Amino acid sequence: MSEGSRNERNGDVGAARDPGTGQAAGPAIDYLRMSITDRCNLRCIYCMPAKGVKALEHDDILTYEELRLFARAAVGSGITRVRITGGEPLVRKGAVDFVGMIASLTPEVKVSLTTNGVLLSRYAGDLKEAGLRRVNISLDTLDPRVYERLTRIGSLKDAMEGLRRAIDVGLAPVKLNVVVLKGVNDDPGAFIELIREQPVHVRFIEYMPYFDDSEERWFIPGDVIKERIEATEKLTEVESPEGWGPASYYTFPGARGTIGFISPVSCHFCPSCNRLRISAEGRMRTCLFDGEGVDIRRELRAGADTGRLRERIAEELERKHREGDHKPEGFGRRVGDHMSRIGG
Secondary structure, X not given: OOHHHHHHHHOOOOOOEOOOOOOEOOOOOOEEEEEOOOOOOOOOOOOOOOOOOOOOOHHHOOOHHHHHHHHHHHHHOOOOEEEEEOOOHHHOOOHHHHHHHHHOOOOOOEEEEEEOOOOHHHHHHHHHHHOOOEEEEEOOOOOHHHHHHHHOOOOHHHHHHHHHHHHHHOOOOEEEEXXXXXXXXXXXXXXXXXXXXXXXXXXXXXXXXOOOOOOHHHOOOHHHHHHHHHOOOOOEEEOOOOOOOXXXXXXXXXXXXXEEEEOOOOOOOHXXXXXXXXXXXXXXXXXXXXXXXXXXXHHHHOOOOHHHHHHXXXXXXXXXXXXXXXXXXXXOOOOOOOHHHOOO
């Protein structure tokens, strides 16, 4: 391997340095979330309007080759974990092949996928063969009627078939993301029974009032859900099941899986955030609330190579470390935008 290739693979751009000591000034940014489409086959009430959002034109989204080039530069900047997201990533033609493209960058890169599970029963085996190691399934309820209300057009049966297939083909760990809405799906009982029976890891996630103030009535703290579980189960804190994010995990006697809590509102984790993001249209962001981000699509289509992309990544990671927990005025709300645009 050439010295340049070795540096590209082992670069430590992700770790900011204190100018006085030369030591790392914050967490290494080693986790990339790549949205490959803004389209989705559901219309979840907390994610997008009932009529959906105007889809990006074909030429406005990055090609798989462009995404791979960016991922290669990110790996050269210290990224070791890549999560493929959407919208719903499995609605984009060629998603399985793209998983293989990313998994083949280097054996050290771990590739995961976040999906609503509706198409997972069809693709789980091929995804595993392509190099997918693990999967997160967005599944906010186990009640068919509530599921229909939350997703507007979805079938719980399809999602559950995807969950079972993911377990059968050996994707591990299998995690369920449950965005909890007050008065809608805030009874954790059915998920407690699920992890008695299945080796899955259920994470209760606080709803983030992402767009405007109109839906703050949905917010319920993660501690409230934890207290409801503790009313019937004795929880013991355990290590994360190969976790890449900020969840705290617990188990209880007789459980085959775990319960996790992600509390971005009541216990935000900006200082420890290790994520870099790129949206389907090529906006690089260091945070969900990071304004317009950096136009990587323009860089790519102007002929940027991995060296140039690494420079742009380094600039943003330096800013991320510099800001830390001190975000600019007006930070924390993206009025008129939608979570499906940037991959959640």
